[in-house]
Amino acid sequence: MDNFNEQSLHLQQQLMAFVRSFGLHQPNVTPCGQSIAVGEAYILFELANIEQASQSDIVSKLQLAKSTVSRMLSNMQKRGWLKREKHVEDQRAWVWSLTPDGAQMAIKIAAAREQKFSQLLTNLPPEKIPAVLDALDTLVLATKK
Numbered sequence: 001m002d003n004f005n006e007q008s009l010h011l012q013q014q015l016m017a018f019v020r021s022f023g024l025h026q027p028n029v030t031p032c033g034q035s036i037a038v039g040e041a042y043i044l045f046e047l048a049n050i051e052q053a054s055q056s057d058i059v060s061k062l063q064l065a066k067s068t069v070s071r072m073l074s075n076m077q078k079r080g081w082l083k084r085e086k087h088v089e090d091q092r093a094w095v096w097s098l099t100p101d102g103a104q105m106a107i108k109i110a111a112a113r114e115q116k117f118s119q120l121l122t123n124l125p126p127e128k129i130p131a132v133l134d135a136l137d138t139l140v141l142a143t144k145k
Contacts, residue, residue: 032112039064040072041109044081044098048106052097054087081105 018024023031030041042062047053053061059069073096076082081102087093098106124132 030109030112032109032116034109034112036105036109037072039068040076043069043072043076044102044106044109047082047096047098048103048110052085052095054093054095058096076102 023029023033024038026038028037029035030038034041036044039062043058046058046061055066055069055073058073059066062069073082073084077084079101080099082096083099084094084096087095121129
């Protein structure tokens with residue numbers, strides 16, 4: 001096997017090992033241990049940061065299918081975490097925002113996420129942290145090409 005194929009195989013193995021060890025393969029529990037679908041946690045995170053968004057904005061940001069996002073938004077609305085209102089400037093459009101319960105859930109998940117990532121950083125040798133962050137930046141860029 002040539003070097004490129006060996007590197008490709010190593011990348012696959014390491015990314016799969018990371019996904020498993022970090023808990024990303026568990027669809028209904030976040031890596032920080034919260035009992036919520038990962039996609040729903042992302043929606044809470046986004047809406048906590050931008051206050052309101054249309055369904056198409058959320059689809060674009062999360063890079064998920066419209067039907068998947070629609071189902072998640074509906075489920076989250078039924079739980080009392082989200083509300084849907086007419087857009088102020090365009091009455092034909094709808095926007096989603098957090099309810100007080102949704103804002104509390106977003107805060108709870110953010111605190112758990114902060115604790116998880118802080119622990120992860122403390123598990124890394126300090127001199128390797130910049131290289132790890134750089135590698136992650138590079139991987140994210142590579143996935144967008």
